[in-house]
Amino acid sequence: MTEELPLFPLQTVLFPGGLLSLKVFEARYLDLAGTCLREKRPFGVVALRKGQEVRRSGQDEPGAVVLEDVGVMAEILELDGAQPGILQLRCRGTRRFRIGRTRQRADGLWIGEVEILPDDEPIAPAEAVHETVRGLANAIASLKGKGVEPFEAPYRFDDAGWVANRWCEILPIPLAAKQRLMELPDARVRLALVDEFLRGQGVVK
Structure with missing residues (x-):
């Protein structure tokens, strides 16, 4: 089953369960935020493989923007419109999707024909990565401090996918690496790769 989803291309990778803050000022995204709030619908966040999210002038040139094939739906949790013409959005990632065809409306908004991908199955982290789980708890405590x-x-x-996703959000790794990790359908494999990286960096022993 496929459905049409408005897309917000960004120089970031959103993970299911992750938080995202957006400063919206372009007309196409102000309209998108209003529609999503009014109709209680999500929009799609997709990383840019090439190009920028802000339009420079007129219609984007053909080939100037290339989107990744897999993105994550975002639901708006909070909206602050205190500044005229600017919205501050706080969003949460929900489900992953794969993009088929895309088209760009006259106002520049990207629309994708998407297929919703399966969620991570809730599965406990393997015993071999328990130090990485504890490391995340320590990182959270440090950040809270x-x-x-x-x-x-x-x-x-107790959820391998949740632990892997949260580590991926804060690790200093390239955007393309985060994208590949987000796309992995097996949460335990994703967490094992994170564990391998952390051990290689000496973060986890």
Whole structure:
């Protein structure tokens, strides 16, 4: 089954269960936010393989923007419109999707024909990566100590997919690597790769 989904291309990778703050000022995205709030519908966040999310002038040139094939739906949690012409959005990632055809409306908004991908099955982290699970708990405590709340509660340390996704969000790795990790259908494999990276960096022993 496929459906049409408005797309918000960004220089970032959203993960299911992740939080995303957006500053929206272009007309196409102001309209998108209003429609999604009014109709209680999600929009799709997709990483840019090439190009930029802000239109420079007129219609984007053909081939100037290339989107990744897999993105994540986002639902708006909070909206702040205190500044005229600017919206501050706080969003949460929900489900992954694969993009088939895309088209760009006259106002520049991308629309994708998407297929919803299966969610990670809830599965406990393997015993071999328990230090990586503990490492995430320590990282959260450290960030909280600095007044930063990076993730939405409840914290699901018993879920391999949740642990892997949260690590992927804060690791200093290239955008393309985050994209490939997000796309992996097996949560335990995703967490094992994160564990391997952390051990290689000496973060986990």
